[in-house]
Amino acid sequence: MKKFLYILSTFTLLATSVITMPAAHATDKGYRYWGYFQSAPNKSEWAYAMTGPTTNVADGSVEGWAFTFSSDSVPDAAKPRVTPSFQYLCGKTKAVAGKKRIALVIDFGSAFLRPTDEKTPKIIKTCVLVDSKALGADVLAAGAKIRATASGMICGINAYPAKECGVEIETPKALIPKKKQ
Numbered sequence: 001m002k003k004f005l006y007i008l009s010t011f012t013l014l015a016t017s018v019i020t021m022p023a024a025h026a027t028d029k030g031y032r033y034w035g036y037f038q039s040a041p042n043k044s045e046w047a048y049a050m051t052g053p054t055t056n057v058a059d060g061s062v063e064g065w066a067f068t069f070s071s072d073s074v075p076d077a078a079k080p081r082v083t084p085s086f087q088y089l090c091g092k093t094k095a096v097a098g099k100k101r102i103a104l105v106i107d108f109g110s111a112f113l114r115p116t117d118e119k120t121p122k123i124i125k126t127c128v129l130v131d132s133k134a135l136g137a138d139v140l141a142a143g144a145k146i147r148a149t150a151s152g153m154i155c156g157i158n159a160y161p162a163k164e165c166g167v168e169i170e171t172p173k174a175l176i177p178k179k180k181q
Contacts (some may be wrong), residue, residue, distance in 0.1 A: 030071025031058040032113055033166040036136065037064035039084035046079040052152070053136030055090050059100035060086050063139045065157060067109030074175045078106035082125055090127035104143040108160055112172040115161045124158075 037046040037051055041060030049055075057063060062084035068077040082105045089103035106124040114120045128142040140146060140157070147156035155165030167177075 028171060029168050030069050030074060030171050031166055032067070032069050032115075032164070032169050034157060035066045035068040035070075035077035035079070036154070037063065037066065037079050038062070038136075041086065041087075044084055046084055048077060048079070049136070053140060053154075054152075055136055057100070057102055057136050057139055058132065059095075059102070059132075060090075062086050062089065062105065064104040064105045064107070064138055065140065065154070066107040067157075068161070069112055069113055069169070069172060069175060071171055073177060074171060078109070080123070082107065082123060089125055093127045093129065096129060098132050100106045100132050100134065102128050102130060102134075102139045104128050104139060105141075106144055106157055108157075110174070112174045115164055118161055121158060121160050 018069070031108040038049045038096050039046055039062040041058055046064055053063075064080040064082075064084060066078055066080045070077045079096070084103065084105065086101075086103045089105075090101045093101050095101065104124065104126050106125075108121045108123065111120055124144065126143050128139055130138050130142050136141075137146075140154070144157045145159065146154060149165060153166060156162065
């Protein structure tokens with residue numbers, strides 16, 4: 001769990017790098033990384049998790065991870081493409097004393113974000129049963145294999161991507177805003 005303690009500073013560093021990128025490069029480059037999203041109990045919309053996965057997650061929540069991209073010209077990370085629904089994902093999972101049920105969605109992103117020579121895995125939609133004090137990182141670890149930096153930044157989920165970690169890339173053509181004529 002200690003490796004996740006500094007995730008907030010890592011996400012802040014990444015966000016600051018994106019925000020302070022010179023305007024001349026605004027549409028040229030950005031970052032490809034794992035974005036973390038949450039949906040509170042009884043909600044059906046994703047919210048970008050600004051604190052990272054070191055926060056306590058309420059029973060009945062939906063946690064979401066999306067392999068995404070952002071830059072000055074594409075400032076908002078793409079949320080998971082599955083609508084968060086605790087009932088759909090965990091409705092048949094019985095409550096257990098001392099545990100909490102959390103729905104988990106892992107979206108491996110669009111094909112245009114795929115690193116060279118890799119295959120985009122299918123979206124994971126599951127329900128995990130974790131300790132009542134589990135944090136977001138524990139929820140992810142209960143549903144997938146994680147590769148992270150020493151500071152806690154999530155680099156890979158179920159070996160995707162295989163090697164990179166929050167790399168700067170050219171803005172994918174699919175994300176470049178079309179000019180009005």
